[in-house]
Amino acid sequence: MIGGSLAMALRKAGYVKKVVGCSRSEEHLQRAVDLGVIDSFTLDPIEAVKGADMIILAVPMRVIKPMLKSIADHIEPNAIITDAGSAKGSVIAAATAAFGGVVPPNFVAGHPIAGREKSSVEAAIDDLYIDHKVVLTPSSETSSEAVIRVKDMWQTAGAIVETLDAKHHDDVLAATSHLPHILAYSLVNTLSKSEYGDAVFDYAAGGFKSFSRIASSDPVMWRDICLENKEAILSALNDFQQDLTDLSASIEDKNSEELMQIFANAKETRDRNI
């Protein structure tokens, strides 16, 4: 979905000569060809990067390191490598390990802040990135030419490209993206154990539907994000649990004033920023 949407946007813009897809599933890749998302495919990553001037790793985060290791010695001299992972510290660490202890200058860690609950190539759309942010987190070793080329590619797909320090990115995304996903998944699980069974969902209104929408996201992707952005997520989770415990105490104490303050502050913050 992420890689396919980028390929569709770039092909639509006439930005690419040839898009070669690579994944574990020949069936998925054949569908991508049939849908006009890619030109050709291979199951072999080494084969895929032959002759490529731009390599995009749009895979679950835990696959990034082994993937980089397998292609490291087969990349063309002028090729740029980038990724679409939701956490950047661990990707930079993976690249460092895969390339023998230093991040190669042609590696640009990146994160398109866009997505859908659906995954796989059928969910790819050519306008996914329009007006969405893409954050690049180059390190001091990254060449500025590589950053410019990756930026140009995402801008061609319609995105607004920004550059952030990797830790800054990971902290912020842990709070605004990873934590809400974890809460949505966890809430649905709590409800699934209700004494009223699935009937509990019969009385779910629009609020619950929009709140829990992100619990339909790909479990593999979110498992990997939890493992790859562990420290930032645990820190955000800990802050959240403390605030929730305070709120719980305000309810327990029937502290009308505190509850009013908590809800009014949240509404004001949300209305101001979103």
Place this chain on the structure above:
Amino acid sequence: MIGGSLAMALRKAGYVKKVVGCSRSEEHLQRAVDLGVIDSFTLDPIEAVKGADMIILAVPMRVIKPMLKSIADHIEPNAIITDAGSAKGSVIAAATAAFGGVVPPNFVAGHPIAGREKSSVEAAIDDLYIDHKVVLTPSSETSSEAVIRVKDMWQTAGAIVETLDAKHHDDVLAATSHLPHILAYSLVNTLSKSEYGDAVFDYAAGGFKSFSRIASSDPVMWRDICLENKEAILSALNDFQQDLTDLSASIEDKNSEELMQIFANAKETRDRNI
């Protein structure tokens, strides 16, 4: 918004002769007249119920008890009283207290499971209740004629009317509505204290937007719900916090299998039920 939307739907259906509005604000009531939502208004609840055959209390929950007390001795013999509060046990207790120790047979506790983040009469729309559930929680003292009349009114507004035991209603709504609202409010508050300031929201994507939408709801309404459905909410909150602590431990332990199971189960449950 809740009362106004009902008035608009009933007027559109030609179901009502005259709708009299009552609130604390003459300005709001005048706007309701100007917008064609109500026919006339009064600031005096006793005046408002004179000649009324259907009395609907669409007010913050903590106002229900004093409101019922003030009108108790002034209700016409054939009038029906109902409410739109999000918790029903406390409303039945309020009615019991207001009417001298017994729920009057003409009182039907009700809850339309529909809403918008916006409040006040400008947010009222005539199709708010179409295909939405309205739960009535009559007690053994409630007359079946009163239930039929309230049911008929909500059905005229397009709603699907169901009857539940009050405790069942309060438990289920605590889980599917009150808990998600509390989590959304609490998350926005946690984020508002971020070391990155409001800039943290610059990287909020669609997931956060839909997750936190309900944190724009009316703080007074949600303060009251927390106070009026305290026990059921605390119980749901406690279940949630235990599950979240378990999930947090799975991240801490990098327990890939457990994380996968939690996320996959939640996705499967959500996709099956919503």
